[in-house]
Amino acid sequence: MDEAKLKQDLRTVREAARGLAAIEDQQTQAVLHTLADSLLENTAALIEANAKDLARMDPADPKYDRLLLNEERIAAIAGDLRQVAALESPIGRILESRTLENGLRLEKRSVPMGVIAVIYESRPNVTFDVFALCFRTRNACVLKGSRDAADSNRAAIALIHNALRSHGINPDIAFLAPADRAALPVVLQAVEEIDLAIPRGSRGLIDFVRDHARIPVIETGAGIVHTYVDESADFDKARAIVTNAKARRVSVCNALDTLVLHQAWLPRLPELLAELGESFDTTVYADDQSFAALDGHYAATLEQAEEAHYGQEFLSYAMSIRTVDSLAEALDHIHDHSSRHSEAIVAEDPDVIEAFLNGVDAAAVYANASTAFTDGGQFGMGAEIGISTQKLHARGPMALPELTSYKWVVRGSGQTRP
Secondary structure (H helix, E strand, O other): OOOHHHHHHHHHHHHHHHHHOOOOHHHHHHHHHHHHHHHOOOHHHHHHHHHHHHOOOOOOOOOHHHHOOOOHHHHHHHHHHHHHOOOOOOOOOOEEEOOOOOEEEEEEEEOOEEEEEEEEEOHHHHHHHHHHHHHHHOEEEEEEEHHHHHHHHHHHHHHHHHHHHHHOOOHHEEEEOOOOOOOOHHOOOOOOOOOEEEEEOHHHHHHHHHHHOOEEOOOOHHHHHHHHEOOOOOHHHHHHHHHHHOOOOOOOOEEEEEEEEEHHHHHHHHHHHHHHHHHHEEEEEEEEHHHHHHHOOOOOOOOEEOHHOOOOOOOEEEEEEEOOOOOOHHHHHHHOOOOOOOEEEEOOHHHHHHHHHHHOOOOOOEEOOOOOHOOOOOOOOOOOEEOOOOOOOOOOEOHHHHHEEEEEEEEEEOOOOO
16 A cells, blocks of 8 residues: 555545535535436446455355345435435534624534545445435545455445536545555544544444544444343234344344343243244344243254353344343343443333333434334435444434534624723
């Protein structure tokens, strides 16, 4: 990797970002529609590039599913681009206004962040999502994908640049950084060129970015997700929710990792997990009580849980079970092992539900619904830039409003301060 060239490329992005303020809102929408059309027209080429990446990865690797592009997923990406185009832009919104006693008129106005770097692993769809959200909010973007998705990301950025050029817009506002690992520290230390870094991926990636960045960071991604089935739960709801949260798509951050089960349901635990075992071959790491209830009555692999199986993001057809005798014990377990991403309760007792919703500290907390809904598209935000698990500036699915800052605009008539 040529470090000097990368630094110059980042300076070019910073300079190009200045021109975004002059772009009309309708023009950003038109570019995203052009890009969506281009995805559909170039589906075969994208799949061909993606196949080169897939050939370098073991299909048993949990990241394989995240890396995969097919016709259905490309069509969904195009749909997300159109949805982002249809959303109201938050840029220029007046957040607050007032006139002071001295006659000064103050406006607090939403503005772009500037240049946003997103660091991500094995998910080429993120390349399109990040560009769409950044462009719609007049932010330039630095895209730092992994080597796993290098060919897919190069094909994606070519389509993005072509869409920008077709509307007379400088393509330098979207920059794909080298896939080499050596490029990441350079990006993270670009204090003059980049305003914000957002890591999206494994715990290891997020920790590396947080520990090495000299620019502000919003943490996203790692999800250690629990669903608590309370004594008052409706059994059919619990079975459907647990199955969906675990098996809908195991490689994503909102998938279920630990079932926290009230001991009252131990006699029906084999029935509760029947579909996970029979249809999805889900490995279960069970504590002593749940192991005894499942032993000889579960179709897939059953293992004794160890402490390491709690607080683990599996990203595969595997999960752990913790048996509790009260809501308080469930809350304690979640508190000790949660990544503050998404947590759920299945219950009918309204007091228990409210105690759970108020007592759990997470970006998204559910009552009687699957955690699979923690997603910007599902929340009506279009694509998302990630799921923030921290509390400063943004929390939960991050979309257009979370990619803005603000400035104060002050209008006077000659006032001076005494």
